[in-house]
Amino acid sequence: xxxxxxxxxxxxxxxxxxxxxxxxxxxxxxxxxxxxxxxxxxxxxxxxxxxxxxxxxxxxxxxxxxxxxxxxxxxxxxxxxxxxxxxxxxxxxxxxxxxxxxxxxxxxxxxxxxxxxxxxxxxxxxxxxxxxxxxxxxxxxxxxxxxxxxxxxxxxxxxxxxxxxxxxxxxxxxxxxxxxxxxxxxxxxxxxxxxxxxxxxxxxxxxxxxxxxxxxxxxxxxxxxxxxxxxxxxxxxxxxxxxxxxxxxxxxxxxxxxxxxxxxxxxxxxxxxx
Numbered sequence: 001x002x003x004x005x006x007x008x009x010x011x012x013x014x015x016x017x018x019x020x021x022x023x024x025x026x027x028x029x030x031x032x033x034x035x036x037x038x039x040x041x042x043x044x045x046x047x048x049x050x051x052x053x054x055x056x057x058x059x060x061x062x063x064x065x066x067x068x069x070x071x072x073x074x075x076x077x078x079x080x081x082x083x084x085x086x087x088x089x090x091x092x093x094x095x096x097x098x099x100x101x102x103x104x105x106x107x108x109x110x111x112x113x114x115x116x117x118x119x120x121x122x123x124x125x126x127x128x129x130x131x132x133x134x135x136x137x138x139x140x141x142x143x144x145x146x147x148x149x150x151x152x153x154x155x156x157x158x159x160x161x162x163x164x165x166x167x168x169x170x171x172x173x174x175x176x177x178x179x180x181x182x183x184x185x186x187x188x189x190x191x192x193x194x195x196x197x198x199x200x201x202x203x204x205x206x207x208x209x210x211x212x213x214x215x216x217x218x219x220x221x222x223x224x225x226x227x228x229x230x231x232x233x234x235x236x237x238x239x240x241x242x243x244x245x246x247x248x249x250x251x252x253x254x255x256x257x258x259x260x261x262x263x264x265x266x267x268x269x270x271x272x273x274x
């Protein structure tokens with residue numbers, strides 16, 4: 001039994017609103033979440049204080065390539081126009097010719113995906129800036145988080161459990177447990193049974209990370225969908241260790257309210273002592 005677990009979702013450079021000059025020369029986060037840098041600093045302070053009482057740490061890593069159904073390079077507007085980041089796209093708009101994949105042979109697969117996504121009713125496809133590109137500085141873990149996790153490994157003599165998600169270019173993959181539209185022919189998009197088994201061993205599962213409106217939300221929602229009744233009471237959401245993407249503050253608030261109603265505990269890092 002991995003009694004007390006920390007699930008740290010996507011604590012990556014591209015999601016953190018780092019101070020200017022923090023990264024290598026010429027590099028800056030591509031999808032900074034307002035407040036994320038301070039979130040990570042609070043989580044780090046809490047982790048260092050409570051490290052001896054944490055039995056297991058899972059860190060998830062959003063992992064994409066430039067060619068991705070949720071990135072600008074995939075899409076074009078009418079007449080071949082560029083599609084800017086933060087554009088939402090529906091199947092109806094594609095059928096109307098407002099947007100199209102840059103490669104015509106991708107049209108049928110794209111429409112099938114958008115139809116399936118709409119049927120699930122969770123998200124509308126969003127074209128994001130290229131972020132967390134595999135191998136890039138932005139894909140890396142926030143430096144202070146990385147250092148604190150390394151110290152925890154030395155103390156506890158066990159490794160952090162790293163989960164990579166999002167490398168399949170044909171589906172959005174907010175949740176660490178499964179893609180928004182799983183593809184049975186692509187196992188990396190389907191339910192991560194090993195991760196689910198690990199998380200369900202927790203007597204107390206503490207969750208933080210970015211962003212609360214998307215990847216944190218989807219991961220926790222999928223976890224509770226697959227967990228036994230009453231598992232939500234073992235979950236603690238660190239409310240000052242997560243923030244929403246700008247413009248999705250209402251989704252953040254609604255997520256926290258739903259989780260609290262389901263039985264999860266909301267806590268700040270200052271309040272939570274193990």
